[in-house]
Amino acid sequence: MKSLLFSFLFLFLFFLSHISASNSSIDTFLECLPSHSNPSHPISNSIYTPTNSSFLSVLQNYIRDSRFNTSTTPKPLAIVTALDVSHVQATVICAKTNGVKIRIRSGGHDFEGLSYISNVPFVILDMFNLRSIDVDIPSETAFIQAGATLGVCFTVGAGGHFSGGGYGNMLRQYGLSIDNIIDAEVIDANGRLLNRESMGEDLFWAIRGGGGASFGVILSWKINLVRVPEIVTVFNVQRTLAQGATDVVIQWQQVASTVDRKLFIRVQPETIQQGGSKTVQVTFIALYLGRASSLIPLMNKSFPLLGLQAQDCTEMPWINTTLFWNGNPTGTPLEVLLNRTSSRRPYYGKHKSDYVKTPIPRAGLETIWKKMIEVQLDNIVRMQWNPYGGRMSEIPEDATAFPQTLLILISFILKYELIELFISYQTLRFFLT
Ligand SMILES: Cc1cc2nc3c(=O)[nH]c(=O)nc-3n(C[C@H](O)[C@H](O)[C@H](O)COP(=O)(O)OP(=O)(O)OC[C@H]3O[C@@H](n4cnc5c(N)ncnc54)[C@H](O)[C@@H]3O)c2cc1C
Structure with a gap:
């Protein structure tokens, strides 16, 4: 006692x-x-x-x-x-x-x-106040401060996004964000302001994909701009399990990383309620750096099981695709991109990324669907599968600190905080081992 x-x-x-x-x-x-x-x-x-x-x-x-x-x-x-x-x-x-x-x-x-x-x-x-973006058109470069927001989710910050790698829907054509960084300004642990020349190539390598905060404070990135066509094409097509989603995903696995690099097709399986019970619906979301008239024949040839129709496709300037990927309805004014605060509160999420190097066989897919459906309570389980290939296959694995292969992002949108524990230990362990 x-x-x-x-x-x-x-x-x-x-x-x-x-x-x-x-x-x-x-x-x-x-x-x-x-x-x-x-x-x-x-x-x-x-x-x-x-x-x-x-x-x-x-x-x-x-x-x-x-x-x-x-x-x-x-x-x-x-x-x-x-x-x-x-x-x-x-x-x-x-x-x-x-x-x-x-x-x-x-x-x-x-x-x-x-x-x-x-x-x-x-x-x-x-760093949110330090968010200027200076574009130099003649050299096709830009300085982006850490607090600027960007990304497929357009409230993601340049400080964390770039230093962690930064994947986007043009990665098959242009690589990751970090593959287009040519300089950076960093404050080191002694308070010194360094650029690429003064920090040296080792540190410059590490902050591109190795996480910024481990090495210093990123003030800004200098990036090469990339060219996009005036008009690009997007589509968002759903298939449930009853509509043969598994077969379509199997074909997607065979073509997504080898098809024309101007085409990026993300697969997004998620649980939905249908007729009083849960099932899995797979969304195929794509950006094509070209017109629909050339996308349809390309899809018919390479990925016929999706059965893409002209009416599934929408042509728009590239900037509008940022709203499309964020899930905003067509016609949403571009000014919403200036809104830095999140509109989806309260939002409870648990995210985890992993990599798949060989196609998942049918039995594996079916087990994943089963596990997604088994997750109890009201939460949504969503996975995002982002194919690489194209430019990504040309960049040496050690060019930056970011690991490369097909990326899967698993995300759980939760209603209650406690559910996270359940998911982490029961489901995540299954998915990631
Ligand atoms: C809803 C959602 C969607 C996403 N979509 C994508 C996507 O499409 N593509 C993609 O690649 N990633 C995506 N991500 C992941 C995202 O890019 C990373 O989580 C990124 O680290 C977030 O950067 P941030 O500046 O917004 O975050 P923060 O929370 O501010 O920072 C993230 C990490 O970076 C460090 N850090 C931040 N700023 C600096 C700085 N200036 N100097 C040094 N270290 C710094 C932080 O300390 C922290 O460790 C998404 C994340 C979410 C939640």
Whole structure:
């Protein structure tokens, strides 16, 4: 009993000392910031602590997954919403000297909330204000700051998306986002501003696909722009299991990575309710960098089982396809791309990526469908299968830090947080082993 009491007392004292240590570190961290930032851009305008009335809204603006937006989710001791490069440098230097952990956030789409939660006391360095995009048409290049948003999901941030690889629906024609990066600006752990030349090729290699936060703070990327035709074609066609989805997926596996590289067809199996019971519906979503008149014969020849018809296809300028891929109805004005906050709250998701190197046989597909249907409760289980091939097959595996092959993204859209545990242990383990 005595030893139990002693252990409890020890833990209590340890806890208290931990709190007071983190309180004093955060105080000295905050005091340190002005002396390391540019006086013409006062850093005081970008600091939010829990006593500030905007603290919670600043924190929550870029929390994209409601699993990590609860009263028990660990909160930062402060948020620095950098308005100037010197604010980034000051945050890094002052955090290092005061032993404060930094979480770096650009778009806030990290699957596990790693850009805004931590199990030790921490501050968030929020990059959303640093979001300029400078396009240079003559050289066909652009500088993109980390806080700019982009991607198939257009609220994903350039900071996390590019440093993690960045796949999009033109990857078969142009490779990943990182395959088009030619320079970057990074603040290192000593607060130094580096570019490709000063950081050296090793670090430049690592930040393209190896995750940015492991190496420094990405300020901006310089990328090569790619050309797209004035008009491109998209389609979104569904087949349920009863409509022969399994056969179509089998043929898709044979052609998706070898067909004309201008064509990208994503397969998206998900559970739906049909006639009072669950089944799997597979959506075939595609972008073709050309007109429908050349897509239809190409599909008839290479992928006849889908039975694509002219009326399934929609031609549009490439920029409008970003809305199509995001699921916005046809005719949605492009201005919604300027909306940086998520419209789908509350949203509970669990995502996991994996790779498939050889086609999944029919029996394997059928087992996957069965497992998807078996998942209980009201949650949606969705998988996204993104084919590579084309340009992706030409890029050496070690050109960047990103691993290459056919990518499968499994995602669970959850209604209740608890379901995640069930899925993680029962279903994910099945899918990923
Ligand atoms: C709904 C959804 C759709 C998605 N769609 C796609 C897709 O189509 N293609 C694709 O490739 N990926 C996609 N992703 C994955 C997404 O690209 C990654 O999760 C990416 O890391 C998110 O970047 P972010 O800046 O929005 O996230 P954040 O949560 O801000 O950051 C993600 C990670 O990068 C680090 N980081 C962020 N900014 C910086 C910086 N400036 N310097 C250093 N480190 C930084 C963070 O600390 C964190 O570890 C999707 C994710 C979701 C949730």
